[in-house]
Amino acid sequence: MNAIEVHNLCHRYNGRTIYQDLNFSVRQGSICGLLGKNGQGKTTLVNILMGFLGPADGRCLVLGENSHDLSPAVRSRIGLLHEGHLAYEFMTIAQTEQFFSGCYPDWNADIFYGLVEKMKLPRSHKVGNMSCGQRSQVVLGVIMAQNPDLLILDDYSMGLDAGYRRLFLDVLHEFASQDGKTIFVTSHIVQDLEQLVDTMIFLDKGEILQTGLEEFMGSFHKYVFHDDNRFSLEPDEVIKGFEQRGRQVALYSFAGEEQIQGHLAALGIRPHNFHPAAMTLEDAFIGLMGKY
Amino acid sequence: MYRSIILKEWLKLRWFFAACVLAHLALCLRIFFVIGRQMREEHAEMVWYQAIHIHTVMYQDIRFLPLFTGLLLAAAQFMPEILGRRMRIALHLPTGRDRMLLLCLLAGIALYLIATGLGVVGVFVTLRRFFPLEVAFSALPTMAPWLLAGLLAYLGMTIVLLEGETRRRVFLALVFGVLVTMLFHGNGYGWLTPALPYLVWLVVPAMLSVFESARRFQQRGA
Numbered sequence: 001m002n003a004i005e006v007h008n009l010c011h012r013y014n015g016r017t018i019y020q021d022l023n024f025s026v027r028q029g030s031i032c033g034l035l036g037k038n039g040q041g042k043t044t045l046v047n048i049l050m051g052f053l054g055p056a057d058g059r060c061l062v063l064g065e066n067s068h069d070l071s072p073a074v075r076s077r078i079g080l081l082h083e084g085h086l087a088y089e090f091m092t093i094a095q096t097e098q099f100f101s102g103c104y105p106d107w108n109a110d111i112f113y114g115l116v117e118k119m120k121l122p123r124s125h126k127v128g129n130m131s132c133g134q135r136s137q138v139v140l141g142v143i144m145a146q147n148p149d150l151l152i153l154d155d156y157s158m159g160l161d162a163g164y165r166r167l168f169l170d171v172l173h174e175f176a177s178q179d180g181k182t183i184f185v186t187s188h189i190v191q192d193l194e195q196l197v198d199t200m201i202f203l204d205k206g207e208i209l210q211t212g213l214e215e216f217m218g219s220f221h222k223y224v225f226h227d228d229n230r231f232s233l234e235p236d237e238v239i240k241g242f243e244q245r246g247r248q249v250a251l252y253s254f255a256g257e258e259q260i261q262g263h264l265a266a267l268g269i270r271p272h273n274f275h276p277a278a279m280t281l282e283d284a285f286i287g288l289m290g291k292y
Numbered sequence: 293m294y295r296s297i298i299l300k301e302w303l304k305l306r307w308f309f310a311a312c313v314l315a316h317l318a319l320c321l322r323i324f325f326v327i328g329r330q331m332r333e334e335h336a337e338m339v340w341y342q343a344i345h346i347h348t349v350m351y352q353d354i355r356f357l358p359l360f361t362g363l364l365l366a367a368a369q370f371m372p373e374i375l376g377r378r379m380r381i382a383l384h385l386p387t388g389r390d391r392m393l394l395l396c397l398l399a400g401i402a403l404y405l406i407a408t409g410l411g412v413v414g415v416f417v418t419l420r421r422f423f424p425l426e427v428a429f430s431a432l433p434t435m436a437p438w439l440l441a442g443l444l445a446y447l448g449m450t451i452v453l454l455e456g457e458t459r460r461r462v463f464l465a466l467v468f469g470v471l472v473t474m475l476f477h478g479n480g481y482g483w484l485t486p487a488l489p490y491l492v493w494l495v496v497p498a499m500l501s502v503f504e505s506a507r508r509f510q511q512r513g514a
Contacts, residue, residue: 051383080384084376090303095299104386
């Protein structure tokens, strides 16, 4: 069963097409990362999935219900982290717990305080007086204490230092280890997602590539070589991305070593010291999507 | 759920509500002392003559306070929701949008009525202290349009804050501005009393408009 299904989604903003016939699904029990450069519509997609935007066309189902008409019962099963770690800044920690505990039937105060009290702040501390990292911990406590079936995290890493990001990952791993829990996450820290997701959706210019993390990292390759001659390469059917730093050139491709060497030769490039190189998910992201 | 939403609204409004209550009490005291001084310094017959025959409204000072109360409470209640688009948190709660909004409005309106009600009681008690019961009772229909104006200002401000489109915002602000201005027209006791039973019904479309603005607020990306 799928936790999220998107069928033929179209969306436009100020006359500009953001998506055209977007289709994907997120399997229940999976951890899916949505990756895309800035401005590609990641937050817009989350807004559509949560019913904060009506799509121009197409259909989105979240836990089996139409996303722009989610029933309160389904909303209670979705933990939503808004971009920027939105929280009620006029509330204290204790008031935040009091407020949300009355909204969710499965609320677990121990989970909330277990996460929030790691910061060693008094319960009377106001959310508005917290740092971004501290506020993110309160928000994480809120969504975890709801005991949701589906977590939707919109750029959870925004403004967080390495420590808080690691804390998020620890909690998300713990959450994902429970049966049937689904996570749909966007983040601009691609490295973090490499430690978390099992499925990825690359969103670029309104089109998507959905793939398993292992499958992608096994089929997409980085090749490095040296060349004294400055040349310009454009992505084509074989070469998906290209980076040049001084004499070192890095190519990204789904093609095997022999095919890429043959392709370079056909382009008139004679690479020195050509070899496959280890690649992080961030390298792969840049290689596939480009820098700008 | 209901208690949680009421708690949230109370946390946002409590200091502003306290300020409104203090402002009403302060103005009532001022009216009390001003009328008392007039009674001492002028002949009581002259003050009664002004109040009963010339229909001088002795509590003009409080005239615009319900208006400011309504505007302040609406701003205090909905600005934190609009800034940073925090209303998305409430819109994701497991309850219907309209039900949630209705509770918010009822909380705001209840505090508005308590604050302005104190003003009405204060004026009534003051007039009862210096004038016959009929004069004190005449304050109620005289002040009613001012209270209605404050209530419409509260709803109008809420609508304008929730409305995302600038042109619509300006239009709605103008509409509510005209309605509120109309309610402050006229002088003397009970100037709008004959029209009051009809004017009260303005609250119904105003409240419905809040729900429509909230719907648009959500559909435009909240």
